Amino acid sequence: xxxxxxxxxxxxxxxxxxxxxxxxxxxxxxxxxxxxxxxxxxxxxxxxxxxxxxxxxxxxxxxxxxxxxxxxxxxxxxxxxxxxxxxxxxxxxxxxxxxxxxxxxxxxxxxxxxxxxxxxxxxxxxxxxxxxxxxxxxxxxxxxxxxxxxxxxxxxxxxxxxxxxxxxxxxxxxxxxxxxxxxxxxxxxxxxxxxxxxxxxxxxxxxxxxxxxxxxxxxxxxxxxxxxxxxxxxxxxxxxxxxxxxxxxxxxxxxxxxxxxxxxxxxxxxxxxxxxxxxxxxxxxxxxxxxxxxxxxxxxxxxxxxxxxxxxxxxxxxxxxxxxxxxxxxxxxxxxxxxxxxxxxxxxxxxxxxxxxxxxxxxxxxxxxxxxxxxxxxxxxxxxxxxxxxxxxxxxxxxxxxxxxxxxxxxxxxxxxxxxxxxxxxxxxxxxxxxxxxxxxxxxxxxxxxxxxxxxxxxxxxxxxxxxxxxx
Amino acid sequence: xxxxxxxxxxxxxxxxxxxxxxxxxxxxxxxxxxxxxxxxxxxxxxxxxxxxxxxxxxxxxxxxxxxxxxxxxxxxxxxxxxxxxxxxxxxxxxxxxxxxxxxxxxxxxxxxxxxxxxxxxxxxxxxxxxxxxxxxxxxxxxxxxxxxxxxxxxxxxxxxxxxxxxxxxxxxxxxxxxxxxxxxxxxxxxxxxxxxxxxxxxxxxxxxxxxxxxxxxxxxxxxxxxxxxxx
Numbered sequence: 001x002x003x004x005x006x007x008x009x010x011x012x013x014x015x016x017x018x019x020x021x022x023x024x025x026x027x028x029x030x031x032x033x034x035x036x037x038x039x040x041x042x043x044x045x046x047x048x049x050x051x052x053x054x055x056x057x058x059x060x061x062x063x064x065x066x067x068x069x070x071x072x073x074x075x076x077x078x079x080x081x082x083x084x085x086x087x088x089x090x091x092x093x094x095x096x097x098x099x100x101x102x103x104x105x106x107x108x109x110x111x112x113x114x115x116x117x118x119x120x121x122x123x124x125x126x127x128x129x130x131x132x133x134x135x136x137x138x139x140x141x142x143x144x145x146x147x148x149x150x151x152x153x154x155x156x157x158x159x160x161x162x163x164x165x166x167x168x169x170x171x172x173x174x175x176x177x178x179x180x181x182x183x184x185x186x187x188x189x190x191x192x193x194x195x196x197x198x199x200x201x202x203x204x205x206x207x208x209x210x211x212x213x214x215x216x217x218x219x220x221x222x223x224x225x226x227x228x229x230x231x232x233x234x235x236x237x238x239x240x241x242x243x244x245x246x247x248x249x250x251x252x253x254x255x256x257x258x259x260x261x262x263x264x265x266x267x268x269x270x271x272x273x274x275x276x277x278x279x280x281x282x283x284x285x286x287x288x289x290x291x292x293x294x295x296x297x298x299x300x301x302x303x304x305x306x307x308x309x310x311x312x313x314x315x316x317x318x319x320x321x322x323x324x325x326x327x328x329x330x331x332x333x334x335x336x337x338x339x340x341x342x343x344x345x346x347x348x349x350x351x352x353x354x355x356x357x358x359x360x361x362x363x364x365x366x367x368x369x370x371x372x373x374x375x376x377x378x379x380x381x382x383x384x385x386x387x388x389x390x391x392x393x394x395x396x397x398x399x400x401x402x403x404x405x406x407x408x409x410x411x412x413x414x415x416x417x418x419x420x421x422x423x424x425x426x427x428x429x430x431x432x433x434x435x436x437x438x439x440x441x442x443x444x445x446x447x448x449x450x451x452x453x454x455x456x457x458x459x460x461x462x463x464x465x466x467x468x469x470x471x472x
Numbered sequence: 473x474x475x476x477x478x479x480x481x482x483x484x485x486x487x488x489x490x491x492x493x494x495x496x497x498x499x500x501x502x503x504x505x506x507x508x509x510x511x512x513x514x515x516x517x518x519x520x521x522x523x524x525x526x527x528x529x530x531x532x533x534x535x536x537x538x539x540x541x542x543x544x545x546x547x548x549x550x551x552x553x554x555x556x557x558x559x560x561x562x563x564x565x566x567x568x569x570x571x572x573x574x575x576x577x578x579x580x581x582x583x584x585x586x587x588x589x590x591x592x593x594x595x596x597x598x599x600x601x602x603x604x605x606x607x608x609x610x611x612x613x614x615x616x617x618x619x620x621x622x623x624x625x626x627x628x629x630x631x632x633x634x635x636x637x638x639x640x641x642x643x644x645x646x647x648x649x650x651x652x653x654x655x656x657x658x659x660x661x662x663x664x665x666x667x668x669x670x671x672x673x674x675x676x677x678x679x680x681x682x683x684x685x686x687x688x689x690x691x692x693x694x695x696x697x698x699x700x701x702x703x
Contacts, residue, residue: 296478301550301592308572308586312579315572319562327685331562333573382506383539385532385640385661385682388559404652422642425655445658451640452530453658453682469561471682472534 001050003043004080027056078170114140140166183214184276193269221246224279230272389469398465420449506543513674519621523633532663541569549594557600588614
């Protein structure tokens with residue numbers, strides 16, 4: 001139910017309608033003011049005793065000197081608004097502060113409309129009003145009696161809006177949706193002060209239990225929490241704690257808060273704590289096969305990776321490769337992120353097919369899409385010997401022999417042991433950096449007598465031999 | 473039912489029946505490597521779940537295990553490679569499995585324990601770190617809790633349920649030769665893999681291609697590229 005208040009003499013008491021709101025909030029949970037029709041005051045009585053609230057509001061206004069106030073109660077805003085503004089002055093629909101309130105305006109529906117009230121009460125657009133006048137529609141009842149489809153075709157969107165109002169249908173959002181209170185918990189003590197972070201953490205852990213439990217009950221995750229420390233000197237220290245990924249894991253938040261408290265210098269003892277979830281997102285669950293291990297364990301995996309990232313930093317990585325001539329300078333390892341999935345494939349996901357279809361349905365299985373060539377096929381070889389590099393090339397001693405215009409390694413000593421080279425391919429020459437630190441290397445792929453294949457190079461500038469990598 | 477509820481349900485069952493072992497862990501299918509000759513010599517047809525497997529370093533170990541990681545991902549599960557030594561070459565890393573590059577040996581062990589215990593990874597490979605004594609015990613417990621397969625590339629076989637060794641046969645390399653009959657490019661090589669477990673000893677020779685690389689910058693093969701050299 002909507003309660004609408006209107007008075008021709010608002011301005012004599014208050015400079016603005018908003019000034020009346022604090023007083024009216026003592027009788028109703030929500031109050032909204034509007035400047036239309038000389039000023040309207042809306043009182044939210046949905047789910048409450050609307051008549052009682054209307055009477056209380058009128059009495060309250062009379063108490064502050066406003067006696068000429070009309071109140072109307074309606075199922076929809078338009079009915080309450082028209083009757084309160086006195087436009088459709090029916091005995092049954094209006095109450096005033098000076099007289100008795102008769103309960104409510106009749107509930108409108110498709111049969112029971114605003115009846116014989118003139119169309120002007122709906123404040124139509126002048127052009128539309130002229131058009132309606134031209135076709136002989138003068139009252140709300142006449143407009144409401146028309147077919148909706150005909151109104152849409154002949155009068156357009158504005159005509160449909162007016163037609164709905166004439167039928168008493170009004171879907172305006174007079175009162176914006178109430179934001180849900182974010183989970184929070186607090187603790188205060190007065191007998192002592194705390195300066196020890198370990199003891200503070202003990203209290204925070206208890207608060208985290210409450211907040212995380214509330215988050216899980218709501219099916220939400222938090223990306224940021226705020227920790228307010230009330231100090232003995234009356235000041236309040238506010239600290240934001242952010243998680244890399246939205247989570248409701250108490251363990252994760254405790255770790256983050258511990259890190260925060262360990263770095264904090266307290267100017268005075270603490271006598272109170274308030275912990276609140278500052279940024280909350282919905283935990284969007286996905287439907288899937290419970291027996292699919294990849295799907296069923298997605299949340300646990302996310303939690304483990306988040307924990308790893310928080311403890312060790314950006315250790316879950318993907319390569320970003322360039323065309324640098326030196327292999328060891330070709331790659332920059334960057335943190336693997338969820339959103340990289342969409343960006344890397346330009347938002348165009350391949351249509352899942354065959355064995356990969358199941359994995360495509362559960363995108364959390366992959367953080368990075370598979371290039372088609374990497375999907376192993378039964379007929380293609382799935383195992384290859386690949387190059388691995390030492391973090392820093394290791395100096396070795398090499399035995400060589402002449403071959404045409406270059407020398408070829410025939411054995412090398414590494415870590416005190418000599419390795420014979422059965423065959424060697426090369427040199428693959430690479431050089432560059434005219435202005436920077438120049439390099440000139442002659443690479444050889446060598447089969448060692450123990451079966452391994454190693455990657456040696458001869459530094460042509462310094463005339464030294466190095467072991468750079470191996471195939472494994 | 474969200475995954476969190478499943479985890480809560482599992483926890484409740486574990487509390488009510490503390491001595492029970494989840495039946496699916498014993499009967500769970502091993503993680504197939506996708507390399508058929510290798511799967512044939514592994515007990516059960518793959519790497520065992522909930523158990524530690526040790527693979528002796530080099531000799532083709534990484535090629536087989538990277539294939540196993542890709543195979544796990546292709547079947548809708550997850551795999552992670554923990555590269556402690558930082559030896560992976562970015563240009564040759566295939567997207568799909570997770571790659572973790574910890575900054576220290578201790579971080580590698582802690583990370584491995586967390587990833588094993590979470591139960592979200594079908595295969596965890598630990599490369600470049602050799603766990604010792606109690607460290608190996610902790611990891612073995614974690615893999616038993618998580619239920620995935622765990623392979624440590626290390627020469628120490630203690631506590632391992634399955635021990636793997638591999639060696640590239642020296643004279644098995646196949647070369648593409650140049651006009652002077654010099655070896656130019658390696659095409660393939662044969663790896664001898666041996667699997668050992670209690671009451672189990674099998675081996676196979678597996679021929680694998682060698683990933684070509686491209687570092688040659690000379691404009692012509694016969695022209696020595698001396699740019700950057702002192703004159």
